[in-house]
Amino acid sequence: MISIFNEYILWLQNKGKMESTIKSYIKIIERFKKWYLESYDREFDGKFLPLHIRNYRSYLMTVRKLNAKTINNNLSAIKSYCDFLIDKGIIESNPVLDDYFIDVQDQGVSPAKLENRDFNKLEEAVVHFGTARDIAIFYTLAYTGIRVSELCNIRLNDIVKDELVVYYGKGGKQRKIPLNKTVREAIDNWLEERKKYKYSYLDYLFISERGKMDRSTVYKMIKEFCYIAKIDPIGPHQLRHYFCKRALEKGFTITEVAALAGHSRITTTQIYINPSMQELKEKIERL
Numbered sequence: 001m002i003s004i005f006n007e008y009i010l011w012l013q014n015k016g017k018m019e020s021t022i023k024s025y026i027k028i029i030e031r032f033k034k035w036y037l038e039s040y041d042r043e044f045d046g047k048f049l050p051l052h053i054r055n056y057r058s059y060l061m062t063v064r065k066l067n068a069k070t071i072n073n074n075l076s077a078i079k080s081y082c083d084f085l086i087d088k089g090i091i092e093s094n095p096v097l098d099d100y101f102i103d104v105q106d107q108g109v110s111p112a113k114l115e116n117r118d119f120n121k122l123e124e125a126v127v128h129f130g131t132a133r134d135i136a137i138f139y140t141l142a143y144t145g146i147r148v149s150e151l152c153n154i155r156l157n158d159i160v161k162d163e164l165v166v167y168y169g170k171g172g173k174q175r176k177i178p179l180n181k182t183v184r185e186a187i188d189n190w191l192e193e194r195k196k197y198k199y200s201y202l203d204y205l206f207i208s209e210r211g212k213m214d215r216s217t218v219y220k221m222i223k224e225f226c227y228i229a230k231i232d233p234i235g236p237h238q239l240r241h242y243f244c245k246r247a248l249e250k251g252f253t254i255t256e257v258a259a260l261a262g263h264s265r266i267t268t269t270q271i272y273i274n275p276s277m278q279e280l281k282e283k284i285e286r287l
Contacts, residue, residue, distance in 0.1 A: 004046070005029075011084045028077035032056060048082055050095040057100055068102040075100055076216075098149040098215050114242045118231040125229035134221055136183075136190035137206060137213075140164075141236050144177045145243030145261050148236035152213050154205040159187065168262050175262050244269065 005026065012022045035056060036044040053075070060066045060074060079096035086094060114122075119142075126138045140151060150166050158165045162184060164177045179187070187205070194200055199207045206213035219235050226233045240261070247257045258269040 007088070008081060008084050011087070012080070024073070025077040025080060028074050029081050032074075032078060035059060046085060046090055048078075048085070048091055048095045050097065053078065053095050053097075053100055072101050098152045101149055101215060114234055114238045118229070119242060121229040121231050122225055122234075125225045129228055130225065132186075132190045132193040133206065134225070136186040137218060137221065138225075138239075139183045139186040141239040142243060143180055143183045145240050145247070146177070147240060147262075148215050148218050150262075151218065151236070152204075152206065152215060155203045156205055157203070159205070166262065175259060177260055 008029075009022055009026070012025065017025075033044045036042075036052070039055065039059075056078075057071065057075065060071045066074075075096055079094060082091060082094045082096055085091045123138070123142075126134055130138065137151065140146065140154075141148070144164060144166075146164075146166055147168075150168060153167070154164070158167075159179070162179050164179055165174055166177060167174050190206075194207065197207055198209065199211050202212060204212045208214075208217055215236075222236060222239075223233045244257050244261055247260065248254070252260075254266055254269050257263075258266055261269065263269050
C-alpha cells in the first residue's frame with residue numbers, strides 16, 4: 001500500500017514542483033511531525049488545526065529563532081501539504097492562514113526595488129492585459145501600501161465610501177487608508193465582474209474560482225505581468241515599498257506614511273528615505 005508521503009510526492013510532481021522543492025517540503029513536514037510528538041506527546045494524525053500552526057510558528061520564531069523568509073518557507077510547505085490533505089478528503093479547510101506569514105523586509109537597505117519606469121511598464125501591462133480583478137488588486141497594492149495578507153483579508157464592508165479599513169496585528173488594531181479615484185474605479189469595476197464568480201457569496205473583496213483569494217495567487221499574478229512588461233520579477237511587497245517611497249517623495253511626513261503602512265516603529269519607515277540605486281547613479285553622473 002502506497003504511503004501518504006509517497007502520495008504527497010506524486011501530488012507535488014503532478015503540480016510540476018522541482019525535485020529540490022519536493023525534498024525540502026518533505027523535510028519540513030517531517031520536522032513538524034517531530035515537533036508535534038514532542039509538544040503533544042502523541043503521533044500526529046494529520047488533523048491540522050490553526051492552533052497547531054500558530055504554536056509551531058511561535059516555536060520557529062522564539063525557540064529556533066529562524067528568520068522571516070525561512071519561517072514563511074516552512075508555512076508554505078505545510079500549506080501545500082494541507083492542500084493535498086484537502087484533496088484527499090482528510091481535512092476540510094486549510095489551517096495555514098495568510099495572517100500567519102511574516103512580512104519580509106530587508107533592514108537597513110533601500111527597499112525601493114521598483115523604479116518609476118518599471119512601475120509604468122508594469123501598470124501598462126496590467127491595464128492592457130489584466131482582468132478587472134487583476135487591475136483592482138494591482139492598484140489596491142500600489143496606492144494603499146497594504147501587505148498582501150491584508151489584501152487577501154479585505155472584506156466587502158471594510159470599504160466605507162472612499163476609505164479602506166485595514167485590520168492588523170493583535171487585538172484587532174485598525175488603520176484607515178484613503179482610496180484615490182483610480183483605486184475606487186478599479187474596485188467598482190471588479191465588484192461588477194465579481195458577481196459572476198461562483199464564490200461571490202463570500203464577504204471577502206477578492207475571490208478566485210476556488211474561494212477566498214490567497215497569497216500565492218497574488219504573487220503568481222504579479223510575476224506574470226512582470227514577464228509581460230519585460231521587467232525583473234517583483235512581488236506584492238515591492239509595490240508596498242513603492243507606495244511608501246512615493247508617498248515620502250510627494251510630501252507625506254514620515255509619521256503619516258508610518259500610519260498608512262501600519263508600521264509600529266518610525267525607524268521602519270525611515271528605511272524608505274534611503275536613496276535607490278538609480279537615484280545614486282543619477283547623482284554620480286552629475287558630479
